[in-house]
Each structure stands twice: as structure tokens, then as C-alpha cells.
Amino acid sequence: xxxxxxxxxxxxxxxxxxxxxxxxxxxxxxxxxxxxxxxxxxxxxxxxxxxxxxxxxxxxxxxxxxxxxxxxxxxxxxxxxxxxxxxxxxxxxxxxxxxxxxxxxxxxxxxxxxxxxxxxxxxxx
Numbered sequence: 422x423x424x425x426x427x428x429x430x431x432x433x434x435x436x437x438x439x440x441x442x443x444x445x446x447x448x449x450x451x452x453x454x455x456x457x458x459x460x461x462x463x464x465x466x467x468x469x470x471x472x473x474x475x476x477x478x479x480x481x482x483x484x485x486x487x488x489x490x491x492x493x494x495x496x497x498x499x500x501x502x503x504x505x506x507x508x509x510x511x512x513x514x515x516x517x518x519x520x521x522x523x524x525x526x527x528x529x530x531x532x533x534x535x536x537x538x539x540x541x542x543x544x545x546x
Contacts, residue, residue, distance in 0.1 A: 425532055426450040428469045430460045431499075432478035436522070443525045444473075448532070457483060464491050471532050475522065476500040476507060481514050488515025495535035497528055 427448045431437030437453050445451045454463045457479055464472055474484060476498050488496055498511040498519040511519035517535040520527040
């Protein structure tokens with residue numbers, strides 16, 4: 422289990438639960454946010470260091486706001502049709518990665534890579 426608090430923001434509740442079932446056991450605390458209005462309070466309440474946000478729920482402009490509001494949170498974007506253009510836009514908005522919504526392995530790798538890296542940078546400062 423990764424000692425990480427995670428928020429998953431997904432546009433479809435049924436798909437969110439399927440992805441959450443795959444990911445939940447891998448993290449200390451895991452919360453699903455089903456609306457754009459629930460994402461920020463969930464990250465704040467949980468103190469999430471990692472957030473997985475569906476670009477069908479959260480637009481790039483709102484993603485940019487979330488990244489600015491929570492600079493200690495690593496945001497990974499997902500989309501059912503993720504491509505290079507989305508990846509570029511997501512990273513430009515402040516996300517650390519963007520992958521297909523079905524890529525649970527990629528999401529887990531991103532959690533290890535970016536949350537660990539963020540902690541190392543904070544410890545060095």
C-alpha cells in the first residue's frame with residue numbers, strides 16, 4: 422500500500438467505481454468525487470497528495486485552477502480517448518501526466534513517480 426491520500430474525479434459514477442475498485446487498495450485513503458464542485462473540497466479535506474482527474478469532468482481551465490490552488494498535489498489527468506494533444510494541454514495546465522482512463526498501471530506508476538519526487542523536493546528545500 423502506498424502511503425498516499427488520493428482523490429479520483431470521474432464523470433461517470435459506474436466507471437469511477439470500477440476504476441476505484443482497482444486502485445483503492447493501493448492507497449492509504451481514497452475518495453471519489455463525482456462532480457466538479459466536489460473535487461476541491463475533497464482534496465482539501467483529505468490533504469490529498471495525488472489526484473486523478475477525468476478531463477470529461479474537469480476542463481483544462483479548471484485543472485489549471487486546481488493545480489494553482491493545490492501546488493503540493495500531483496494531478497494526473499485521464500480520458501477515455503487520451504492523446505498527445507490532451508497530454509500537452511494537461512501538462513501546460515500543471516498536471517504531471519495524462520493517460521487513458523483504463524490505464525490503471527500508468528496511474529499507479531505516476532503516483533509513485535510524482536508523489537515521491539514531490540516529497541524529495543520538499544525535503545531538500
